[in-house]
Amino acid sequence: MYRIVFLLLSSLFIFSCADKKIDSIELPYYNEPDFTPMFIKNKLEVNQKIKHIIADFSFLNQDSIFINQKRIEGKIHVANFIFTTCGSICPVMTRNMKIVSDSLVSNKDLVFLSFSVTPWIDNPKILKKYKELNNIKNKNWEFLTGTKSAIYKLARQSYFAEEDIGFSKDSTEFLHTEHFILVDKAKRIRGIYNGTLTLEMQQLIDDIKTLEKED
Incomplete structure (x- = not known):
């Protein structure tokens, strides 16, 4: 009798630990510019509650090739916003993004998108050199x-690039943000990170690996 009770209690403990482990690796969804996290497990509930996705786009890349939303469909991607003449946070952000890129370079279903916020300066030739x-x-x-x-609208309305302001900021105002935005295969925002902090890159790497396990 005692043995049966012990086994039952042990099983409950194991399942409880397993549940906690599962809970610890799930990532929230972000549906609003204020980046309030929404933790949802049920996929049907996700479809009902999470309506925000990255909008369609079309921009030239460093090789003068048009890149649009098809580039990220069914793939995880990380986005940030830089400019090549930036002498402050952008070089740090690029180095930190490279840490993530180099760590996961074998993952062919992971895309990195760096949008120029000074597109009138950063033509494809300059971006390629950068x-x-x-x-x-x-x-x-x-x-x-x-x-x-187009870039500023996508940044503010789709990626919530300035989360304290969201898309209420006037489109003529300069966009400058240190954030990296993690987006899942369904183009839903799942994480935000300070791109100037090297320590946050390991968290980003771990979160990408977590998303890879999602169906």
Whole structure:
């Protein structure tokens, strides 16, 4: 009798620990510009509650090839917003993004998108040189340029690039953010990270691996 009770209690303990382990690796969804996390397990509930996805886009990359939303469909991607003449946070962000890129370079279903916030300066030729100067070999890392209005709209309305302001900020105001945004295979935002902090890159790497396990 005692043995049966012990086995039952042990089983409950194991299942309880397993549940906690599962809970610890699940990532939230972000549906609003204030980045309030929403933890949802049921997929039907996700479809009902999470309506925000990254909008369609089309921009030129560093090789003068048009890149659109098909590039990220069914793939995890990480986005950030930089400009090549930036002398403050952008070089740090690029180095930190490279840490993630180099760590996961074998993952062909992972895409990195770096959008220029000074597209009137950063043409494809300049972006290609910038990629080469930073010794970026990953073919799945695109540096993108286009019209200012299109990039800024995508940044603020789709990626919530300035989470304290969201898309309420005037489109003429300069966009400058240190954030990296993690997006899942269904184009839903799943994480935000400070791209100037090297310590946060390991968390980003871990979170990407977590998303890889999702169906």
